[in-house]
Amino acid sequence: MKNKTMKKQLTLTLLACAALSAQAQNTFEGQFTRPLGEVLEEISTRFNVRLAYDIDTVGKVLPYADFRIRPYSVEESLTNVLAPFDYKFVKQSDTRYKLKKYEYPRRTDADGEKLLNYLCTLYNDQAGFEKRKAVLKKEVRERLQIDKYLAMRTGNAPILSKVRKYDGYTVQNFALETLPGLYVCGSIYTPRSKGKHALIICPNGHFGNGRYREDQQQRMGTLARMGAICVDYDLFGWGESALQVTSIGHNTSIAHIIQAMNGISILDFMISRKDVDTTRVGVNGGSGGGSQTVLLSVLDDRYTAACPVVSLASHFDGGCPCESGMPVTLAGGGTCNAELGALFAPKPMCVVSDGKDWTASTPKLEYPYLQKVYGFYGAADKVTNVHLPKEGHDFGPNKRNAVYDFFADVFQLDKSKLDESKVTIEPFENMYSFGPKGENLPKNAIRSINGLGKYFGKQTVRAAAADESVLKKAREIIAALNLTDEKAANLATTAVYNHRRAVRDWHNTHPYTIIPEVDKATGRKLSKVEREMMADKTIPASVHERLVKDLNRVLTPEQVEKVFDGYTVGKVAFTMQGYRAIVPDLTDQEAKVIEGYLKQAREEALECKSMKAISQVFEVYKTKCEQYLNENGRNWRQLFKDYVNKRNAEKAAKKAAKK
Ligand code: ZN
Numbered sequence: 001m002k003n004k005t006m007k008k009q010l011t012l013t014l015l016a017c018a019a020l021s022a023q024a025q026n027t028f029e030g031q032f033t034r035p036l037g038e039v040l041e042e043i044s045t046r047f048n049v050r051l052a053y054d055i056d057t058v059g060k061v062l063p064y065a066d067f068r069i070r071p072y073s074v075e076e077s078l079t080n081v082l083a084p085f086d087y088k089f090v091k092q093s094d095t096r097y098k099l100k101k102y103e104y105p106r107r108t109d110a111d112g113e114k115l116l117n118y119l120c121t122l123y124n125d126q127a128g129f130e131k132r133k134a135v136l137k138k139e140v141r142e143r144l145q146i147d148k149y150l151a152m153r154t155g156n157a158p159i160l161s162k163v164r165k166y167d168g169y170t171v172q173n174f175a176l177e178t179l180p181g182l183y184v185c186g187s188i189y190t191p192r193s194k195g196k197h198a199l200i201i202c203p204n205g206h207f208g209n210g211r212y213r214e215d216q217q218q219r220m221g222t223l224a225r226m227g228a229i230c231v232d233y234d235l236f237g238w239g240e241s242a243l244q245v246t247s248i249g250h251n252t253s254i255a256h257i258i259q260a261m262n263g264i265s266i267l268d269f270m271i272s273r274k275d276v277d278t279t280r281v282g283v284n285g286g287s288g289g290g291s292q293t294v295l296l297s298v299l300d301d302r303y304t305a306a307c308p309v310v311s312l313a314s315h316f317d318g319g320c321p322c323e324s325g326m327p328v329t330l331a332g333g334g335t336c337n338a339e340l341g342a343l344f345a346p347k348p349m350c351v352v353s354d355g356k357d358w359t360a361s362t363p364k365l366e367y368p369y370l371q372k373v374y375g376f377y378g379a380a381d382k383v384t385n386v387h388l389p390k391e392g393h394d395f396g397p398n399k400r401n402a403v404y405d406f407f408a409d410v411f412q413l414d415k416s417k418l419d420e421s422k423v424t425i426e427p428f429e430n431m432y433s434f435g436p437k438g439e440n441l442p443k444n445a446i447r448s449i450n451g452l453g454k455y456f457g458k459q460t461v462r463a464a465a466a467d468e469s470v471l472k473k474a475r476e477i478i479a480a481l482n483l484t485d486e487k488a489a490n491l492a493t494t495a496v497y498n499h500r501r502a503v504r505d506w507h508n509t510h511p512y513t514i515i516p517e518v519d520k521a522t523g524r525k526l527s528k529v530e531r532e533m534m535a536d537k538t539i540p541a542s543v544h545e546r547l548v549k550d551l552n553r554v555l556t557p558e559q560v561e562k563v564f565d566g567y568t569v570g571k572v573a574f575t576m577q578g579y580r581a582i583v584p585d586l587t588d589q590e591a592k593v594i595e596g597y598l599k600q601a602r603e604e605a606l607e608c609k610s611m612k613a614i615s616q617v618f619e620v621y622k623t624k625c626e627q628y629l630n631e632n633g634r635n636w637r638q639l640f641k642d643y644v645n646k647r648n649a650e651k652a653a654k655k656a657a658k659k
Contacts (some may be wrong), residue, residue: 034065047074105317105324112315126376139331169224175433181446184262185240186233189224198228198280198411205287221423226413243438253325286395291318309352314338316358338366346379350406355389477566488554495550507609582643
């Protein structure tokens with residue numbers, strides 16, 4: 001066992017050596033190996049292009065390196081060089097390429113076209129498509145594991161707030177306990193007119209401020225004024241859900257399942273209301289909410305009209321785990337959101353797209369495909385596309401107007417009531433179920449992502465729980481500043497969180513073994529902690545620069561220093577105290593120099609993960625301090641000796657006094 005570990009370490013050390021002296025490997029025997037970073041630099045120079053790095057090249061070596069370069073094509077060269085590491089490039093301009101990790105939910109328009117062409121070979125009439133529909137509907141449920149979690153639900157009635165009355169509509173908050181201890185909160189916008197109303201479930205996307213933002217309230221209120229009950233609800237880990245699982249919860253595969261479960265559960269309780277007309281049930285959302293719109297329309301046959309906005313594509317499944325965290329698009333041997341949307345045929349669907357995101361392809365690719373499928377049912381006119389070529393990725397007025405027009409048409413809403421200026425924009429607090437600070441969160445509520453381990457498996461929540469502890473540490477460091485500006489506090493917390501997470505990840509993927517055991521320059525054998533400190537230092541400078549830049553944007557220089565002290569557990573002040581004790585007559589000039597060194601140590605230690613490595617950095621600078629004192633007329637050894645003797649004498653005197 002021990003032997004095996006040693007062997008592994010040796011291999012890693014050898015690999016690191018290989019990277020350092022790669023030129024020697026550039027032979028047949030050495031598989032023509034070269035460091036990846038070096039090869040990419042060469043491509044950049046050779047083809048005169050700039051490469052932006054969103055990837056890690058440290059320690060990565062490329063076999064048959066030069067043979068992968070195609071002298072006539074920068075793109076073919078990049079493809080060949082990046083592919084062995086599962087990296088890719090995105091062209092940003094004729095002279096600039098961004099290097100990225102493989103993104104499983106994102107493909108190219110050309111891929112989308114090929115997939116749609118392939119899918120069209122699987123069916124060419126209604127019967128054929130119905131067969132495919134049955135397979136996909138079954139497999140999507142299985143791949144999402146939704147039925148397992150639907151069966152675990154409490155079935156409890158929601159907690160409802162007081163009703164707030166506005167011009168032509170009312171708003172009421174709800175908190176629904178889905179799994180025991182897990183709540184989804186949202187608001188119900190109801191027309192003030194009597195009788196049965198259409199119902200529109202509105203899953204949210206990732207636009208800033210979530211469902212609380214102004215354009216969301218405008219859409220909910222306007223549709224309610226026009227005669228439809230509208231319900232929106234927090235994304236998992238956003239809004240009041242963050243009281244339970246922090247924002248980290250959203251970045252998990254669980255988010256995909258929970259958000260679908262929330263949509264289904266909310267429809268369950270809404271549809272039991274006497275004022276809901278069950279023949280007019282719609283679903284509508286933008287961006288990530290559009291992905292949810294399509295997913296809910298596949299999972300739930302109760303919907304009679306659907307309107308996904310700036311989301312549906314054949315070549316992008318949605319980049320957030322709440323859209324692609326579970327492998328839904330692997331259903332039926334491989335599908336995409338366009339085909340999942342087509343399963344809604346022949347019921348009315350309106351697809352809203354724009355010219356500046358991945359939905360730019362809609363008029364040419366996805367819409368003709370949808371029309372073809374709807375055509376199998378003689379219903380090609382039931383699917384419509386509002387394309388806004390000059391617009392980008394948002395839920396702006398023209399997108400909202402498309403939504404109003406569609407539902408007014410299919411649900412016979414009162415278009416004369418379409419007037420967004422009549423909607424009252426509420427402060428966020430009005431829309432909370434659990435109070436402004438979450439003080440009314442029920443006693444049984446889960447308060448950490450770990451609390452979901454019992455439902456989703458400890459393994460599933462482990463990484464998120466680790467991130468959650470980084471976030472809590474970041475909050476603790478910023479809380480020590482007692483900032484009154486909440487926005488600044490949030491931005492500073494995010495900066496510290498991002499930085500500490502990057503450092504943790506770097507540390508975990510760059511163990512001390514990437515540094516050779518012997519220092520090449522001096523021939524000295526390095527200690528494990530020294531190697532760990534050196535391995536931590538290989539982190540790109542941009543990680544540090546980003547932290548400093550982000551903090552300085554919202555904090556004063558003194559506050560930034562306090563944050564650094566939080567990282568290094570107050571070592572600067574503590575060590576300074578030590579020097580003052582050892583050198584009782586320390587001059588202002590000496591103190592200034594020493595403090596300068598210690599602050600340098602603090603800054604350098606920010607990218608160290610372990611306390612030992614942080615101390616190691618301070619040791620290096622303490623040596624510098626002592627050298628400085630010696631070079632300026634002091635005798636450090638003697639000073640230290642005197643200090644120790646003095647301390648011992650004091651101790652002895654104390655002991656004697658006690659007797
Ligand atoms: Zn998401």
